[in-house]
Amino acid sequence: MYEGAIQDLIDELGRLPGIGPKSAQRLAFHVLQADTADVTRLATALTRVKELVRFCSVCFNVAESERCRICRDPRRTDETICVVEEPKDVVAIEKTGEFRGRYHVLGGAINPLEGVGPDSLRIRELMARLSAGEVKELILATDPNTEGEATATYIALLVKPMGLAVTRLASGLPVGGDLEYADEVTLGRAFEGRRAV
Amino acid sequence: MYEGAIQDLIDELGRLPGIGPKSAQRLAFHVLQADTADVTRLATALTRVKELVRFCSVCFNVAESERCRICRDPRRTDETICVVEEPKDVVAIEKTGEFRGRYHVLGGAINPLEGVGPDSLRIRELMARLSAGEVKELILATDPNTEGEATATYIALLVKPMGLAVTRLASGLPVGGDLEYADEVTLGRAFEGRRAV
Numbered sequence: 467m468y469e470g471a472i473q474d475l476i477d478e479l480g481r482l483p484g485i486g487p488k489s490a491q492r493l494a495f496h497v498l499q500a501d502t503a504d505v506t507r508l509a510t511a512l513t514r515v516k517e518l519v520r521f522c523s524v525c526f527n528v529a530e531s532e533r534c535r536i537c538r539d540p541r542r543t544d545e546t547i548c549v550v551e552e553p554k555d556v557v558a559i560e561k562t563g564e565f566r567g568r569y570h571v572l573g574g575a576i577n578p579l580e581g582v583g584p585d586s587l588r589i590r591e592l593m594a595r596l597s598a599g600e601v602k603e604l605i606l607a608t609d610p611n612t613e614g615e616a617t618a619t620y621i622a623l624l625v626k627p628m629g630l631a632v633t634r635l636a637s638g639l640p641v642g643g644d645l646e647y648a649d650e651v652t653l654g655r656a657f658e659g660r661r662a663v
Numbered sequence: 664m665y666e667g668a669i670q671d672l673i674d675e676l677g678r679l680p681g682i683g684p685k686s687a688q689r690l691a692f693h694v695l696q697a698d699t700a701d702v703t704r705l706a707t708a709l710t711r712v713k714e715l716v717r718f719c720s721v722c723f724n725v726a727e728s729e730r731c732r733i734c735r736d737p738r739r740t741d742e743t744i745c746v747v748e749e750p751k752d753v754v755a756i757e758k759t760g761e762f763r764g765r766y767h768v769l770g771g772a773i774n775p776l777e778g779v780g781p782d783s784l785r786i787r788e789l790m791a792r793l794s795a796g797e798v799k800e801l802i803l804a805t806d807p808n809t810e811g812e813a814t815a816t817y818i819a820l821l822v823k824p825m826g827l828a829v830t831r832l833a834s835g836l837p838v839g840g841d842l843e844y845a846d847e848v849t850l851g852r853a854f855e856g857r858r859a860v
Contacts, residue, residue, distance in 0.1 A: 468754065470727050471715040475708040481701070483693050489681060491751060494712065496680050498725065502713045504678070509706040511672040515691065516699045518668040528695065530666050554688060557665065 526571040528553045543567050548605040575613035603631040723768040725750045740764050742799040748772050772810035800828040
């Protein structure tokens, strides 16, 4: 309905996930009224991501060199590997400051309905890292949902014979939450995992 | 928390209106995994909008030449001008197919709380267009909210002495709506504006 360039921008923005036609229109008019410098910075950031960002050759986290910042850090221990689904999970765990080992990013979780089998994930690469024999503990930090649990169980079965400790993040009540509002499964897990005080 | 380029993109996307940190991260990872051609097209569309799109010198709708498509159309009448707040209102009215006159885009509505007075809008330019004497009817199609009503009243007072018809879009029940769910003000307006059948 608009002329040329503005309609092109609305169309392109509308292709992004979670951006509907109304949001695309609102964003396009924001761009039209924004400073040219700001718009140029956004356009440059978009193309630079495609040019510069790749996946770490060791852990498959996002990186700008062959190995990511975490894999290059000599102060971190090689004895523990934390397995996650996506690079954003690495960021979430790094924010806790609790973990000083290395990561392994699978690139998703087993999901037969969407055609994601173990071969689509970086499980083979994980096994290769473990076979070097330096790792003492493997922490399975996939999401606490059906797909994440299935992936964790699958990896645990593969790894168990190698004789290293395999752990899973604790499930239970979220801190600051309300017992009353917890769903039955979470509350059940919290009972199962109860600890002496 | 991410390295270089991906964090830059998250930051730039997070500056857009209505895009929070989580959405910015989700969009950045979408871009990372998208086809380079798609990302290039989005980046180009962004810069092209700033290069090509300007405002029509007559009605201040978005345009890619000195006058917009609607102002250039010889099949439309110059006798009616429809006053709207934003270019997106032009698109909304064009979709109805009801209107064959010209538009005037104010660029907003009077809003003293946000420091938008009549001088910040293109009201002076509207008066100049009307003084040419060709216009027979001015349709005030600003939004049916406090700011839009104030703007319509302000323009009506200015224009009345010029002796042309000044009309306002009807307020009433939305078609397909439910009488029970209409707010009191809308229902009151619907009573006020009742028509013989």
